[in-house]
Amino acid sequence: MLPITLITLTLITLTIPSSSSQSTADVCIIGSGISGSSVAHFLRQYSPTPISQIRIFERHTVVGGRMATVTIAGETFEAGGTILHPKNYHALNFTHMLGLKVNGPSASESSMSLGIWDGDKFLFKTIDFDSKNQIVQYFVSLANSIRMLFRYGVSLLKMNNFVEVTVDNFLKYYESKESRPVFSNVEDMLKWADLYNLTTQTLEEELVGLKFSPLLIEELITVITRINYGQSVKISGLAGAVSLAGSGGDLWSVEGGNWQMAAGLINRSDVTLHLQEEISSVTNAGGFYELNSTNGNSYTCQITVVATPLDELDIQFTPEIYIPERKLQHTYTTFVRGLLNPAYFGLNAVSDLPELVGTIESSELPFTCVSVLKEHAANDFTYKLFSRQSLTDALLDQIFSIRNETIRINWGAYPHYHAPEEFAPFILDDKHLYYVNAFENAASTIETGAVAAENIARLILSRLSGQQPSRSYGLKSSTSDSNLQHPEL
Ligand SMILES: Cc1cc2nc3c(=O)[nH]c(=O)nc-3n(C[C@H](O)[C@H](O)[C@H](O)COP(=O)(O)OP(=O)(O)OC[C@H]3O[C@@H](n4cnc5c(N)ncnc54)[C@H](O)[C@@H]3O)c2cc1C
Ligand SMILES: *[C@@H]1O[C@H](CO)[C@@H](O)[C@H](O)[C@H]1NC(C)=O
Ligand SMILES: *[C@@H]1O[C@H](CO)[C@@H](O)[C@H](O)[C@H]1NC(C)=O
Numbered sequence: 001m002l003p004i005t006l007i008t009l010t011l012i013t014l015t016i017p018s019s020s021s022q023s024t025a026d027v028c029i030i031g032s033g034i035s036g037s038s039v040a041h042f043l044r045q046y047s048p049t050p051i052s053q054i055r056i057f058e059r060h061t062v063v064g065g066r067m068a069t070v071t072i073a074g075e076t077f078e079a080g081g082t083i084l085h086p087k088n089y090h091a092l093n094f095t096h097m098l099g100l101k102v103n104g105p106s107a108s109e110s111s112m113s114l115g116i117w118d119g120d121k122f123l124f125k126t127i128d129f130d131s132k133n134q135i136v137q138y139f140v141s142l143a144n145s146i147r148m149l150f151r152y153g154v155s156l157l158k159m160n161n162f163v164e165v166t167v168d169n170f171l172k173y174y175e176s177k178e179s180r181p182v183f184s185n186v187e188d189m190l191k192w193a194d195l196y197n198l199t200t201q202t203l204e205e206e207l208v209g210l211k212f213s214p215l216l217i218e219e220l221i222t223v224i225t226r227i228n229y230g231q232s233v234k235i236s237g238l239a240g241a242v243s244l245a246g247s248g249g250d251l252w253s254v255e256g257g258n259w260q261m262a263a264g265l266i267n268r269s270d271v272t273l274h275l276q277e278e279i280s281s282v283t284n285a286g287g288f289y290e291l292n293s294t295n296g297n298s299y300t301c302q303i304t305v306v307a308t309p310l311d312e313l314d315i316q317f318t319p320e321i322y323i324p325e326r327k328l329q330h331t332y333t334t335f336v337r338g339l340l341n342p343a344y345f346g347l348n349a350v351s352d353l354p355e356l357v358g359t360i361e362s363s364e365l366p367f368t369c370v371s372v373l374k375e376h377a378a379n380d381f382t383y384k385l386f387s388r389q390s391l392t393d394a395l396l397d398q399i400f401s402i403r404n405e406t407i408r409i410n411w412g413a414y415p416h417y418h419a420p421e422e423f424a425p426f427i428l429d430d431k432h433l434y435y436v437n438a439f440e441n442a443a444s445t446i447e448t449g450a451v452a453a454e455n456i457a458r459l460i461l462s463r464l465s466g467q468q469p470s471r472s473y474g475l476k477s478s479t480s481d482s483n484l485q486h487p488e489l
């Protein structure tokens, strides 16, 4: 029994190099978000020849996935992934290459006033003083920094350092391909950039270890992790650092919508795009995969890339695949055109309300944050709220005194983070079934999607060309390979 199994396994792994010697392979990508579109882009950029056709399947009518916009009060706003960091170099390059325009932080956003609400009272508020005068602005922000220092102490100054070290480590993923390995699993990828340890502890443990003040962790840092990941400081240190990096200055987005990055990459990568086509099964049919869609179509490809979180999908894999259980954090995004009710916050005038109301961890709080997106007129604003549960009309009628338009989106937004974090493999079956979103357990952002996709593109190409021995049961060595390959030639 055993020898026969071994021979069968060996022969299966050998179909990979033999098909590549026929020089082309078809790639099927499930998902048209930043991950799927980036895989297509980097496959074409790095190796125009061995990949013949690239298909992208998208169950929705539009591309972009969690990069999406909503229109309210006749204006377009980001509904999912919004902010990009100045050192998100793939996103920056895509934006430039595609001729898209960058939206800098608007003057109002960069000086957005902040209040920390505990459900009963504001624990902290920055001074809000709207002025076009730069010198006035400077002194207002200086005064606010001093107020923050008074409340949170000097450990506030350590925040920047903690974030910078992490961001600098992350920059290793932009080093040239000559010096940067191809990673076949997330753990190795993180270890290489000295980021792995941050996934073994919670953000809270990490910051307590660095002697951050408990009040800073409980209030300001919790406000930030709740806004960016809908979760507390119990998320991993890495997800926490990424979340803190997303609260700094010089943040940007793509004018008209970040989804245009995915649209542009797909448009320029010679992709056959199948919109409104949901993949329901992926079957390894020996040397190639058969993908069936709910439309009743069937496609074959040598390589299949899953570029979406698998956690809430019921794609049937044959043979079965095994990945660690992961829950997605659902973030309900609610857009309201109207006017906040100051009485709900114990205030007399709307003008006393901070432009961004963040919250601390409390089971009584029905929302995570509410912020002004746009002031149309004195009594006419557009707001965005995040919450862990859907906000009922009854509740919204308490929070708002005027509500002319309401849009609700329920996102399976990002992983529910843990420490220590467990990672699914990049290669789901030891053959040519890849999973970009295994990296989302490190951190879920537009840029990390592109970084993981770039590695997957390289992993596909290196395994196609047989440079990297596949991990198949440790049977393959270069000698046995050449010996066994011989009969096939
Ligand atoms: C509310 C919210 C706020 C966020 N804020 C930020 C932020 O400010 N900055 C930031 O960088 N990131 C942010 N993120 C995270 C960021 O948006 C995501 O990490 C990123 O967009 C994920 O891209 P992806 O391509 O990996 O997955 P997705 O964008 O989810 O793409 C997967 C695609 O696959 C499709 N699909 C799924 N199953 C199938 C199937 N069976 N067949 C065919 N198609 C299928 C889906 O419809 C989807 O279009 C935010 C996310 C949310 C939800
Ligand atoms: C971005 O583009 C520039 C110019 O084309 C290139 O030198 C650089 O390596 C690119 N950066 C990344 C991260 O790809
Ligand atoms: C990560 O943790 C391990 C084990 O605790 C330790 O040996 C290693 O030096 C740490 N690496 C970094 C980069 O901190």
Ligand SMILES: *[C@@H]1O[C@H](CO)[C@@H](O)[C@H](O)[C@H]1NC(C)=O
Residues within 6 Å of the ligand: 263, 264, 267, 268
């Ligand atoms: C697709 O790319 C071409 C250039 O390669 C450009 O002219 C066209 O406008 C793009 N279309 C879309 C929908 O982005």
Ligand SMILES: *[C@@H]1O[C@H](CO)[C@@H](O)[C@H](O)[C@H]1NC(C)=O
Residues within 6 Å of the ligand: 281, 282, 283, 290, 291, 292, 297, 298, 316, 318
């Ligand atoms: C996929 O579709 C083909 C053709 O219709 C069919 O023969 C096959 O059984 C289907 N596979 C699965 C797993 O449903």
Ligand SMILES: *[C@@H]1O[C@H](CO)[C@@H](O)[C@H](O)[C@H]1NC(C)=O
Residues within 6 Å of the ligand: 380, 402, 403, 404
């Ligand atoms: C919003 O609704 C109120 C009535 O509740 C109405 O008076 C007001 O004109 C509306 N404002 C806008 C901008 O539609």
